[in-house]
Amino acid sequence: MSLVEKILSKKTGEDISAGDSIEVEVDLAMTHDGTTPLTYKALQEMSNNVWDPEKIVIAFDHNVPPNTVKAAEMQKLTLEFVKKFKIKKFHKGGEGICHQILAENYVLPNMFIAGGDSHTCTHGAFGAFATGFGATDMAYIYATGETWIKVPKTIKVEITGRNENISAKDIVLKVCKEIGRRGATYMAIEYCGEVVKNMSMASRMTLCNMAIEMGGKTGIIETDEITYNYLKKERGLSDDDINKLKKERITVNKDEANYHKEVVIDITDMEEQIAVPHHPDNVKPVSEVAGKAIDQVFIGSCTNGRLEDLREAAKYLKGRRVHEDVKLIVIPASKKVFLQALKEGIIEVFIKAGAMICTPGCGPCLGAHQGVLAEGEVCLSTTNRNFRGRMGHINSYIYLSSPKIAAISAVKGYISNEI
Ligand SMILES: CC(C)[C@H](C(=O)O)[C@@H](O)C(=O)O
Ligand code: SF4
Structure with a gap:
């Protein structure tokens, strides 16, 4: 099983594999000033309530401070949503980009994260299944806490070698070139290899962030000590919390996983991209x-x-x-x-x-x-x-x-x- 198959199997309690359509409970949902208004509108046609205000994050980030009347109106409407449903995880302008806010405050390994933004795939860096949804799907999630997806196939991307000049951005641009803009359509990109093992969480986020640029459903990386250290140092998780996460750690036997495709990139002689x-x-x-x-x-x-x-x-x-x-x-x-x-x-x-x-x-x-x-x-x-x-x-x-x-x-x- 690939990492995504394992995470989704754990979530649903069934052995699922790529191609299966599954219903799944969402652990964390997010929309921003650009996508909350349409989601709110669609929600009003479905329900008068949200399933769990504690699991919804709203951030103002795309137009902060608002620069047009339209942007201001969108934030006004979003604020109405926040107040009506008593959303506490609300981040008004200036607190950051929604994905950075999620990483700094809410994302945990093995979560199913639904975001009203295509770069929600960034959170695969934490060993979570995180992907973007359109406004109607987000509205359904806000109403019920559930969604369905077809389990994506996985492309394994192994990064090897050593090169001080090469950053995560150079690597992900090279991966984009290798896989192409449609090469990972509706697939997960599972990053591994010695380079990824030594990468900071910030760099891992850079890698996962651009999965969507290849058509990908998500980018994803196994959790390890670097993940746990970040959660402890930057997020203040207690030793008990970390131990619990470690017990639930999901790893993949790379030789047995049924990858759709495998790509190896050696950075040793690679130029910056x-x-x-x-x-x-x-x-x-x-x-x-x-x-x-x-x-x-x-x-x-x-x-x-x-x-x-x-x-x-x-x-x-x-x-x-x-x-x-x-x-x-x-x-x-x-x-x-x-x-x-x-x-x-x-x-x-x-x-x-x-x-x-x-x-x-x-x-x-x-x-x-x-x-x-x-x-x-x-x-x-x-x-x-x-x-x-x-x-x-x-x-x-x-x-x-x-x-x-x-x-x-x-x-x-x-x-x-x-x-
Ligand atoms: C505005 C928003 C819907 C959009 C996205 O989903 O990606 C934006 O964040 C982008 O990067 O183009
Ligand atoms: S790519 Fe990221 S920073 Fe750029 S608009 Fe989308 S969410 Fe914002």
């Missing part, structure tokens, strides 16, 4: 893109807005100036990340270098505000999607990279991995 317009699987080694002039750099998002990402970027910006032709926008993924970055002097490094720092949230990632692109402009971004027009004008261009390359390029004025 860049996705070029207009698809995240349109990936090239940095040497083929180096020298491309840029107008804007964005460091942030649910892919790469965490503390380790900001620390990495700060290494290259410290004592340097952002190129005069480049706008650099930095957005910490959450309030917690922001406060810690302030404490460590990282924010000061960015400001002195000439960066603009914005309120934790999605920011320019989806082209809503805080840095939209003009016609012909080129942005190098640490986000996950470079679709045509996503960050602004239909004829603007988005390249995707790691925070390191983003920071170096902001200084140089063109794409580069050498400071």
